Amino acid sequence: xxxxxxxxxxxxxxxxxxxxxxxxxxxxxxxxxxxxxxxxxxxxxxxxxxxxxxxxxxxxxxxxxxxxxxxxxxxxxxxxxxxxxxxxxxxxxxxxxxxxxxxxxxxxxxxxxxxxxxxxxxxxxxxxxxxxxxxxxxxxxxxxxxxxxxxxxxxxxxxxxxxxxxxxxxxxxxxxxxxxxxxxxxxxxxxxxxxxxxxxxxxxxxxxxxxxxxxxxxxxxxxxxxxxxxxxxxxxxxxxxxxxxxxxxxxxxxxxxxxxxxxxxxxxxxxxxxxxxxxxxxxxxxxxxxxxxxxxxxxxxxxxxxxxxxxxxxxxxxxxxxxxxxxxxxxxxxxxxxxxxxxxxxxxxxxxxxxxxxxxxxxxxxxxxxxxxxxxxxxxxxxxxxxxxxxxxxxxxxxxxxxxxxxxxxxxxxxxxxxxxxxxxxxxxxxxxxxxxxxxxxxxxxxxxxxxxxxxxxxxxxxxxxxxxxxxxxxxxxxxxxxxxxxxxxxxxxxxxxxxxxxxxxxxxxxxxxxxxxxxxx
Amino acid sequence: xxxxxxxxxxxxxxxxxxxxxxxxxxxxxxxxxxxxxxxxxxxxxxxxxxxxxxxxxxxxxxxxxxxxxxxxxxxxxxxxxxxxxx
Numbered sequence: 001x002x003x004x005x006x007x008x009x010x011x012x013x014x015x016x017x018x019x020x021x022x023x024x025x026x027x028x029x030x031x032x033x034x035x036x037x038x039x040x041x042x043x044x045x046x047x048x049x050x051x052x053x054x055x056x057x058x059x060x061x062x063x064x065x066x067x068x069x070x071x072x073x074x075x076x077x078x079x080x081x082x083x084x085x086x087x088x089x090x091x092x093x094x095x096x097x098x099x100x101x102x103x104x105x106x107x108x109x110x111x112x113x114x115x116x117x118x119x120x121x122x123x124x125x126x127x128x129x130x131x132x133x134x135x136x137x138x139x140x141x142x143x144x145x146x147x148x149x150x151x152x153x154x155x156x157x158x159x160x161x162x163x164x165x166x167x168x169x170x171x172x173x174x175x176x177x178x179x180x181x182x183x184x185x186x187x188x189x190x191x192x193x194x195x196x197x198x199x200x201x202x203x204x205x206x207x208x209x210x211x212x213x214x215x216x217x218x219x220x221x222x223x224x225x226x227x228x229x230x231x232x233x234x235x236x237x238x239x240x241x242x243x244x245x246x247x248x249x250x251x252x253x254x255x256x257x258x259x260x261x262x263x264x265x266x267x268x269x270x271x272x273x274x275x276x277x278x279x280x281x282x283x284x285x286x287x288x289x290x291x292x293x294x295x296x297x298x299x300x301x302x303x304x305x306x307x308x309x310x311x312x313x314x315x316x317x318x319x320x321x322x323x324x325x326x327x328x329x330x331x332x333x334x335x336x337x338x339x340x341x342x343x344x345x346x347x348x349x350x351x352x353x354x355x356x357x358x359x360x361x362x363x364x365x366x367x368x369x370x371x372x373x374x375x376x377x378x379x380x381x382x383x384x385x386x387x388x389x390x391x392x393x394x395x396x397x398x399x400x401x402x403x404x405x406x407x408x409x410x411x412x413x414x415x416x417x418x419x420x421x422x423x424x425x426x427x428x429x430x431x432x433x434x435x436x437x438x439x440x441x442x443x444x445x446x447x448x449x450x451x452x453x454x455x456x457x458x459x460x461x462x463x464x465x466x467x468x469x470x471x472x473x474x475x476x477x478x479x480x481x482x483x484x485x486x487x488x489x490x491x492x493x494x495x496x497x498x499x500x501x502x503x504x505x506x507x508x509x510x511x512x513x514x515x516x517x518x519x520x521x522x
Numbered sequence: 523x524x525x526x527x528x529x530x531x532x533x534x535x536x537x538x539x540x541x542x543x544x545x546x547x548x549x550x551x552x553x554x555x556x557x558x559x560x561x562x563x564x565x566x567x568x569x570x571x572x573x574x575x576x577x578x579x580x581x582x583x584x585x586x587x588x589x590x591x592x593x594x595x596x597x598x599x600x601x602x603x604x605x606x607x608x
Contacts, residue, residue, distance in 0.1 A: 480542035
């Protein structure tokens with residue numbers, strides 16, 4: 001099965017059912033299928049070939065949904081980036097995956113299009129919302145610009161283009177922060193995605209009756225799969241852009257009869273500050289949490305507020321989408337656990353020599369299943385480091401890099417990460433990427449970025465900065481600079497200036513000492 | 523407090539905290555959220571600032587774009603809240 005068949009099958013079976021609800025509009029499966037067919041034909045006419053990468057930089061919207069399925073229908077590989085991705089990083093990703101087409105908001109292009117001249121592989125720019133005409137062939141870049149409005153008039157929408165992909169072809173590259181500072185493209189085949197979506201919809205018992213409300217960005221696999229899974233089961237996705245106005249989201253949950261609400265701990269922390277007793281969600285069947293552990297205190301309070309709602313505590317890695325889930329009937333029994341492997345997946349804990357450990361012993365979690373990625377895009381060494389030989393000859397399994405132990409019944413408990421990736425409001429942030437942005441300021445001699453505990457964000461990003469001698473620099477300067485280089489969630493919350501940074505014996509910045517010092521200020 | 527003074531203070535807070543001092547392009551009517559000036563955690567920061575600075579209590583159902591999503595809306599909203607207090 002191919003991922004685009006999630007949409008095609010539902011459009012065939014239940015064409016008039018509402019598939020997607022946005023802030024103010026509703027769309028049936030037929031409408032989305034037709035628009036995706038149309039854009040797929042347009043992509044092919046623009047030269048997109050089987051296996052080409054198509055980058056999508058749009059907020060959560062109908063157009064983003066259509067773009068994802070259109071890329072798949074054109075036999076291409078979709079790459080969704082956060083809507084606030086800045087030009088420098090956009091150029092990096094476009095060049096890293098040698099994307100031949102991009103689908104982007106016209107206003108975003110108006111504000112910043114220097115990257116167009118730095119991306120030699122990119123040939124076509126598809127624009128959502130006007131502003132295209134002034135570019136024609138997009139200025140001097142030699143790239144062709146297309147307006148989505150024109151696409152609807154020019155191309156057939158009744159049938160998709162002929163299909164050539166098979167299920168071991170790539171469907172998506174999902175860029176994720178790595179400890180090297182440069183984001184890595186996680187290669188997911190159709191088979192990987194279909195397997196993960198099947199496992200998750202199985203344990204969540206999703207059906208066509210489900211209405212899931214998603215506020216998480218589609219660039220984040222947790223958000224993306226809400227779309228894919230609802231289309232797979234023929235349910236309805238309520239797609240909003242953010243959780244900025246919680247009251248409006250909660251009203252939407254009540255008014256649309258939402259049955260499933262995926263959250264990250266930042267959302268539960270916000271919810272629990274509100275007076276939730278005034279809302280009623282009789283249709284709500286489940287809440288899922290992943291991205292960072294849901295504090296046990298949140299679980300207890302959510303259980304008390306919504307006793308009829310199942311709460312699923314889960315753990316995932318972009319490299320295999322989801323690792324484990326705690327069955328809802330275990331949430332009161334072992335609230336600190338992230339559960340066990342999914343249906344059709346095996347997970348186990350090994351010691352440094354690769355031997356399986358006994359219950360209670362800490363080791364590295366290993367994942368085995370058809371949901372495990374193909375590797376990192378054009379990074380063979382990093383791929384070999386985490387995809388290592390498994391039990392069968394020639395097989396490779398995923399070494400998570402995360403430390404866990406299991407209880408005697410086999411339920412998993414997270415102990416810690418092996419790298420220094422920061423999890424802030426559910427998003428992974430590479431300290432190195434933030435440090436690189438700060439280092440590009442001429443007035444900075446040294447910078448170190450760490451995560452410090454925060455009741456809402458999980459971890460807040462803190463930058464410790466050593467100015468160059470004789471230079472004058474303010475926290476505002478650093479933050480303003482970061483905001484032009486980094487996605488919004490990566491911009492530090494706190495800047496502290498220091499005359500020097502502590503070092504380890506090997507001369508590296510001692511981040512553990514910094515984190516300890518920030519935890520226990522004198 | 524005068525509307526003009528409220529407006530100056532709120533604009534200064536937004537520009538300092540979310541635009542890091544560079545607010546020349548920010549018009550009074552543009553959506554702070556749609557234009558990426560603030561995000562969901564920015565809304566929380568804005569709410570706690572307004573509550574402390576203007577000594578008002580903001581109800582959950584008042585945290586909506588009509589009250590908070592532009593300088594203009596913020597000034598109107600704070601003006602209404604503070605005049606209710608008098």
